[in-house]
Amino acid sequence: MNTPLVSLENVSKHYKDLIALSAIHLHLAQGEVLGLFGHNGAGKTTLMKLILGIISPDIGNVSVMGTKPDDKSAWHMRTKMGYLPENVMFYEQLTGLEVITYFARLKGQSKTHARALLEQVGIAHAMGRPVKTYSKGMRQRLGLAQAFIGEPKLLLLDEPTVGLDPSATAEFYRSVDQLKTQGTSVVLCSHVLPGVEQHIDRAMIISGGKTLALGTIKELRAQSNLPIKIKPQGLNGSLQGDPLLQPYLDEADNLFVPEQEKLKILRHLLADDSLCDLTVESANLEQVYQCFLAQAEKMTTESKSKNKQKSHKVGG
């Protein structure tokens, strides 16, 4: 097996009493795109900062391109990384072109690609204007151009599509797909789940600093055990009276069928001559995400109530 580009082994990080990350295991392969998802405060930025070497783990090991990222000797490895922080800030007086030229120099990269990068993110027309005149979306695009400097081997993107209009979002995902084909690995952190699914290889869902799920969407769908939605057309009268379909039926004549029953139900529907159309929808990333978080919340509530019961017993 190829050595992973990023590897986190049993990593924990706390800020005083607060456990920001706990026992995290993650291996990211070259050219792999990982979606990192979690509610506010789940630990996503902390995980990115550990990979960047901005902070160090309290327990466990982080390795990036074979180096400890918080090591002094890691500067060389850092030039091969691109990072888009959640709140992107620039020197307001500089023009877009000056910003990219400046960051290219800082990274030890040639400034010759600055214009091409600004073109790639669609703000070449404004490259001569000071950043203070940029709109929110234009600043975000400038942040992306900054992250793309030097064709990084590893890209860490915190909320990359915030503030982008739909066409810029689509363009951004095209860039991610393109970088992936060139062998760039990407960690993409987002609260905007629709549209992400087809651009990531695996998803990691974290909550309260712990991994709730890690795998391909297909694997996570199977683990979450969410039903498949089947919408048959033309059978309206007979659906309710059918004992095989009845348990899966909702008021809008949708069937919510467990994965293992899918083929049986589909064959049954297809055998009916009055069927005129059919749509089949697997759970999407958002539904899978909500399902894992709901399971975690339920477990937390149950363990809290058990602890409460125990302390009542101890207290008499």
Ligand SMILES: Nc1ncnc2c1ncn2[C@@H]1O[C@H](COP(=O)(O)OP(=O)(O)OP(=O)(O)O)[C@@H](O)[C@H]1O
């Ligand atoms: N420098 C710090 N000092 C103290 N606590 C911190 C620090 N940085 C983060 N935390 C805490 O660690 C936890 C994880 O924070 P983190 O920024 O990693 O979450 P996040 O998933 O990126 O959240 P968001 O989606 O809101 O950006 C939070 O409870 C946060 O308050």
